[in-house]
Amino acid sequence: MRKISASYIFTGKGKLLKNGILVIDDDGTVIDLIDTKGKLTEISSLEHYNGIICPGFINAHCHLELSYMRGMLDKTKNIVGFVEQMLIKRGGYEGDIFEKIAKADKEMQLNGIVACGDICNTEDSFLIKSKSKITYYNFIEVLGLKENQVSNKIEKAKQIANEAINSNSGIVSITPHASYSVSIPLYDEIKQIAEDNKSIISFHNQESKEEDELFVGEQNELYKFLENFGLNKHTFPITNKSSFESIAQYLPKNNNILLIHNVFTNSNDIKSANKLFPNHYWVFCPKSNLYISNTLPNIELFKNENDKICIGTDSMATNNSLSVINELKVLQNNFKNLSIEQLLQWATLNGAKALQMDNKIGSFEKGKKPGINLIYDINLQELILTEKTKAKRIL
Numbered sequence: 001m002r003k004i005s006a007s008y009i010f011t012g013k014g015k016l017l018k019n020g021i022l023v024i025d026d027d028g029t030v031i032d033l034i035d036t037k038g039k040l041t042e043i044s045s046l047e048h049y050n051g052i053i054c055p056g057f058i059n060a061h062c063h064l065e066l067s068y069m070r071g072m073l074d075k076t077k078n079i080v081g082f083v084e085q086m087l088i089k090r091g092g093y094e095g096d097i098f099e100k101i102a103k104a105d106k107e108m109q110l111n112g113i114v115a116c117g118d119i120c121n122t123e124d125s126f127l128i129k130s131k132s133k134i135t136y137y138n139f140i141e142v143l144g145l146k147e148n149q150v151s152n153k154i155e156k157a158k159q160i161a162n163e164a165i166n167s168n169s170g171i172v173s174i175t176p177h178a179s180y181s182v183s184i185p186l187y188d189e190i191k192q193i194a195e196d197n198k199s200i201i202s203f204h205n206q207e208s209k210e211e212d213e214l215f216v217g218e219q220n221e222l223y224k225f226l227e228n229f230g231l232n233k234h235t236f237p238i239t240n241k242s243s244f245e246s247i248a249q250y251l252p253k254n255n256n257i258l259l260i261h262n263v264f265t266n267s268n269d270i271k272s273a274n275k276l277f278p279n280h281y282w283v284f285c286p287k288s289n290l291y292i293s294n295t296l297p298n299i300e301l302f303k304n305e306n307d308k309i310c311i312g313t314d315s316m317a318t319n320n321s322l323s324v325i326n327e328l329k330v331l332q333n334n335f336k337n338l339s340i341e342q343l344l345q346w347a348t349l350n351g352a353k354a355l356q357m358d359n360k361i362g363s364f365e366k367g368k369k370p371g372i373n374l375i376y377d378i379n380l381q382e383l384i385l386t387e388k389t390k391a392k393r394i395l
């Protein structure tokens, strides 16, 4: 048994306990969490840390298989330039992809990440995941605009999903890529599979303004680019609504739905999400957004969604680290009203709920085994993260 105390313990559920004491079993299972009301008295064999102790982080959005692309993509003016580069550079790499994946997995562990929602287009990451300490939820991503490709795309996704299951790489579901990259018959198939399996959907949502423009009939740069892949005037109906509202009907209603990025999401979209999807989650990947579009989601619009917000790193293609604490720093620096309690809840319990892992991880509650992180070099007077702040796993 270990008794761990720190300047503050974050419970996972929005509360900081000053000088709290966490009591855990030898295997890390939570036995008790004691609120000392700030008054720590002498207790035998108590470990004490300077900083904030919090449950292990959940990285709700990553593409581990793209770890070899670190630093390979140049900044461009919009998402089209980014996707074009992806297509050219993704296939041309001659180094050891698996070594890069293993290194990225290790980096996440060192940064205190205990679970990860990871997008997969290939089987490349499965061997490393099967040996990792991180629990992975594998989202096998499907995209395709040509209607005659639907059965091939689904078959291929099922093959990859089976490979993930057979290799013990974690939980698996099949998911659509984004509003603009999936034909309606393909959406229908994915929706059926998700409903049958009660699986989680992870969906790139409103990452660029060009996505929204497609649904009001603009033949913008994204439209012209997608024409090469089968997009035509009949692929999507012109709804004069946002991309999210336009495709919402093709997503399963009652499943957990992780909406990734949400850079151009407005208050109407938030209202619609609440009306249509009781189990929706907003996943913010701020460092990636700055990289791709030099824009951040308007977090202030989401002020009533505190229990619905999660944090993702996105991939090494658009980030220089896989660190949840680095993402929180960007949010804190850009949105001064966010409290440390909010940010840490987004990084822990909310992500665990989104990935349906909150019975085991995400908070310090009796019987859970959430992992224990120490956040150090933090401004403890004002409770803000500084440039120097880091997080590491202590159990």
Ligand SMILES: [Zn+2]
Residues within 6 Å of the ligand: 061, 062, 063, 119, 204, 260, 314, 315
């Ligand atoms: Zn992504």
